[in-house]
Amino acid sequence: xxxxxxxxxxxxxxxGDRVTITCxxxxxxxxxxxxxxxxxGKAPKFLIYDVNNLRPGVPLRFSGxxxxxxxxxxxxxxxxxxxxxxxxLQYDPLPPxxxxxxxxxxx
Amino acid sequence: EVILEESGGDWVQPGRSLRLSCTTSGFNIAxxxxxxxxxxxGKGLEWVGFIRSRGYGGTTENAASVKGRFTISRDxxxxxxxxxxxxxxSEDTGVYYCTRDLPAGDVWSGxxxxxxxxxxxxxxx
Numbered sequence: 001x002x003x004x005x006x007x008x009x010x011x012x013x014x015x016g017d018r019v020t021i022t023c024x025x026x027x028x029x030x031x032x033x034x035x036x037x038x039x040x041g042k043a044p045k046f047l048i049y050d051v052n053n054l055r056p057g058v059p060l061r062f063s064g065x066x067x068x069x070x071x072x073x074x075x076x077x078x079x080x081x082x083x084x085x086x087x088x089l090q091y092d093p094l095p096p097x098x099x100x101x102x103x104x105x106x107x
Numbered sequence: 108e109v110i111l112e113e114s115g116g117d118w119v120q121p122g123r124s125l126r127l128s129c130t131t132s133g134f135n136i137a138x139x140x141x142x143x144x145x146x147x148x149g150k151g152l153e154w155v156g157f158i159r160s161r162g163y164g165g166t167t168e169n170a171a172s173v174k175g176r177f178t179i180s181r182d183x184x185x186x187x188x189x190x191x192x193x194x195x196x197s198e199d200t201g202v203y204y205c206t207r208d209l210p211a212g213d214v215w216s217g218x219x220x221x222x223x224x225x226x227x228x229x230x231x232x
Contacts, residue, residue, distance in 0.1 A: 001171075034217055036152070043204055043222040044144075044152065055220075087152050091217030095170050096154040 002026055002090050006099025012107045019075040021102045023088035028068045032092035035064055035073050038101075039084045047086075048073065080106060109133040109221045113205055116226030123195055123230075129188040129205030129223060136181055137161040140208040141188045142219060143179060145228075147201035155203070158188065160210040168215070173199075195230045202227050 003026035013019050023033065035048040046055055048064040051071060061076045075082055083106055088099040115127040129141070142157035156169035158179045167179045178191040188205055203226050206219040 032217060038146070038152070043224050044146075046219050046222070049218055085151075089152075089154075089217065091215055094168055094215060096215060096217065098152045098154070101151045 001095055002029060002093065002097050004088055004090055004097050004099040006088055006102055008102060009100060010103040010105065012105045013078050014107045015078055015080060017078045019078050019082075019104065021073045021086055021088075021104075023066075023071045023073075023099045025069045025071070025090055029090045029092065031067055032090055033064075033066065033071045034089045034091060035062075036087045036089060037082075037084045038087065044087070078104075078106075109207065111205055111207060111221055111223035113203060113223045113226035116203065116228045118229040118231070119195055120232050121196055121230055124191070124193045125195060125228060127190040127192070127203055127205075127226060127228070129190075131186045131188065131207070134207065135183075136186055136188060136207075137165075137183045138210070140210045140215065141179075141181065142206045142208050142215070143177075143188075143190045144204045144206065144219075145199075145201040146204070146225075147198065149198060153201075155190070157208065157215055159213070163210060163212055192228070195228075197230050200228060200230045 005024045031051045036044045038044045052064040063074045065072050085101045085103045110132045143155040158167045176194045181188045205223045207221040209216045209218040
């Protein structure tokens with residue numbers, strides 16, 4: 001199975017800060033990388049697919065980049081509603097595997 | 108409008124069985140792959156398995172951690188997807204979600220465009 005190493009595990013930042021979360025795959029996964037946002041008590045929200053494609057309705061302050069084994073989720077200007085835990089997911093090859101998650105908090 | 112709603116979550120003792128249902132509306136489940144995920148205290152988010160669309164055989168794939176114990180199926184006439192869970196363990200405790208996925212042939216597309224709100228499964232003695 002592909003192992004996804006996500007960092008940091010937690011992050012404290014101020015409103016307006018630029019925030020970066022990284023995911024490293026144990027093997028080349030091309031562009032088969034998605035990002036999810038999870039808030040307590042709510043279903044995960046599918047944010048970004050195939051590395052850098054925003055889902056409809058996702059604010060433009062979110063962006064993704066990378067290829068092969070190294071990937072990044074960036075929030076250009078952190079907003080209070082962005083407080084959540086973020087997960088990367090590689091989906092090809094099977095089985096799909098998630099990173100361990102990054103808990104984002106407001107400083 | 109596309110709607111998914113999980114049900115059937117409960118507290119059960121280790122070794123027992125449980126069947127979760129994902130009741131859908133607004134689309135034909137035969138035309139889509141459907142997945143189950145879970146969020147557990149120990150492992151965060153985890154893919155449980157998926158069932159391919161009818162056009163790609165309706166076959167299933169499961170995570171190694173549940174293989175041989177969990178089975179995914181669907182009733183197209185009722186628009187329901189099931190997750191049959193047997194020999195439950197404490198590490199199966201978590202919130203279980205079903206998703207609608209764009210079909211992608213034999214592989215899994217990863218494009219989970221709709222999620223249900225989840226149902227809680229608790230396994231303990």
